[in-house]
Amino acid sequence: MKEIYIFGHKNPDTDSILSALVLEAIEKTMGVKNAKAYRLGEINKETKYVLDYFGVKPPEFLEKVEEGREVMLVDHNEFSQSVEGIENAKVIRVVDHHKIANFATNEPIFFLAMPVGATATILREMCKVSGIRMDKVTAGLMLSAIISDTLLLKSPTTTDKDREAAEELAEIAEVDLNHYGLGMLRAGADLSEYSPMELINIDSKPFLTNGVKYQVAQINTVSIEDVLKDKEAIEEAINQYIKENNLDLFVFMITDIIENNSQIIVLGKQDIAEKAFNTKLEENTAFISGLVSRKKQVVPAIDKVIG
Ligand code: MG
Ligand code: MG
Ligand code: MG
Numbered sequence: 001m002k003e004i005y006i007f008g009h010k011n012p013d014t015d016s017i018l019s020a021l022v023l024e025a026i027e028k029t030m031g032v033k034n035a036k037a038y039r040l041g042e043i044n045k046e047t048k049y050v051l052d053y054f055g056v057k058p059p060e061f062l063e064k065v066e067e068g069r070e071v072m073l074v075d076h077n078e079f080s081q082s083v084e085g086i087e088n089a090k091v092i093r094v095v096d097h098h099k100i101a102n103f104a105t106n107e108p109i110f111f112l113a114m115p116v117g118a119t120a121t122i123l124r125e126m127c128k129v130s131g132i133r134m135d136k137v138t139a140g141l142m143l144s145a146i147i148s149d150t151l152l153l154k155s156p157t158t159t160d161k162d163r164e165a166a167e168e169l170a171e172i173a174e175v176d177l178n179h180y181g182l183g184m185l186r187a188g189a190d191l192s193e194y195s196p197m198e199l200i201n202i203d204s205k206p207f208l209t210n211g212v213k214y215q216v217a218q219i220n221t222v223s224i225e226d227v228l229k230d231k232e233a234i235e236e237a238i239n240q241y242i243k244e245n246n247l248d249l250f251v252f253m254i255t256d257i258i259e260n261n262s263q264i265i266v267l268g269k270q271d272i273a274e275k276a277f278n279t280k281l282e283e284n285t286a287f288i289s290g291l292v293s294r295k296k297q298v299v300p301a302i303d304k305v306i307g
Contacts, residue, residue: 004092005069007038007062007083008119009076011204014047014148014188016040018141019074019119020059023095026123027072029132035072038062040083044202046188046220050144053180054137054173065089075119077103080206095122098295102208117155117162120145124165140173144184151220152181154260157296185257189220196230196237200252206245207299212306214249214268215241216294224263227254228285231265235284238267249273251302255292262291276301 006023008016020037027035037059043051051058064084065071071086072093078101079086093110094103097119114122120142127134134142146166150158153166170177191199204217221227227234238250249268256262265285266273273279276298279286291297 001034002069004032004035004072005038005062005065005083006035006072006074007040007059008074009081009205010040010083011201012039012041012047013044013075013203014050015118015120015145016075017043017047017059018050018145019095019123021056022120022123022138022141022145023072023074023093025138026126026130026132030130044188045190046148046184049184049187050141053184054140054144056137056141074123077101077113078207079103080208095119095126097122099299114161116159117153117157118146118149120149121159121162121165124169125161134169134172136173139169140175143169143173143175143177143180147177147181147184148188151255151257151260151292152178152185155292155296156290157293185220186222189222189257191219191221191227196233197240199230199234200237200241200250205294207302209303210306212248212269212272213246214251214272214302215245215247216251216253216298216302218253218255218262218294220255220257222256222258224254224256224261224287228263231285234265235267238265242268249302251298253291253294253298260292261287261289263287264291272302272305275305 006020008020017039024035024037039059043058067088069089070092071089074095077094077096095112097116124142146162150162200217202219206215242250249272252265254263270281277288
């Protein structure tokens with residue numbers, strides 16, 4: 001029996017890695033024994049913290065999929081963010097919390113999308129509906145994905161479902177939500193070992209709207225000031241990335257996970273970003289109060305300008 005691959009998006013974040021693992025567990029409980037989680041890129045420090053904490057092995061790396069291979073997507077649906085060969089694979093399931101864009105299939109599929117803070121919140125709903133018991137580790141993984149995507153329930157993407165899920169999952173996982181959550185976010189905010197090019201690729205996604213090709217990358221920090229010390233080198237990396245990928249625009253979000261604001265560095269068609277955020281860039285950068293979500297704040301604002 002061939003494996004059914006489960007994976008989240010490229011440049012995987014915590015939700016993408018953990019939701020793939022959790023969906024594998026759910027599928028196995030429901031009798032789909034050949035379902036297996038994979039990753040499409042390196043594990044970041046935040047995700048590593050979680051896997052170490054709960055003693056879970058990271059999924060194996062998947063480079064591409066062959067024609068006709070059955071796959072399940074979590075935490076994304078846009079093919080530009082997916083695995084190589086996805087166009088000719090057979091997508092049989094999608095569980096996601098992003099906008100639906102450029103997605104179509106030849107056959108009916110299971111497609112579960114909800115506007116909640118994390119894919120893991122939707123997976124918890126699946127467990128509830130199907131009467132699946134969540135063990136300590138699975139609950140811990142779901143909780144961690146929710147903490148990561150909602151910045152400990154502070155992002156504007158956070159819904160009541162996420163809050164309710166986090167509370168219950170923390171209890172099953174036997175962790176203190178705030179203490180554990182802060183430890184996890186801080187582990188992810190350790191940027192000391194990254195080169196500028198790695199920094200802009202930790203959590204970076206491409207978008208295509210009305211022919212405008214743009215990229216939005218985000219890093220978490222406890223000190224925007226510290227990151228800005230490398231501003232020139234970061235700008236150099238962004239310019240190189242723009243050139244190599246033929247982009248119109250690159251927005252780099254440096255997000256303060258304690259204060260919940262972001263500094264943005266913008267290169268390319270800066271006027272689009274200035275309109276989107278109603279701001280004036282100075283030396284390619286601006287501080288935007290309350291900005292933390294790419295999905296709910298950045299991408300819709302940019303799409304509104306170019307759409
Ligand atoms: Mg994600
Ligand atoms: Mg997510
Ligand atoms: Mg994210």
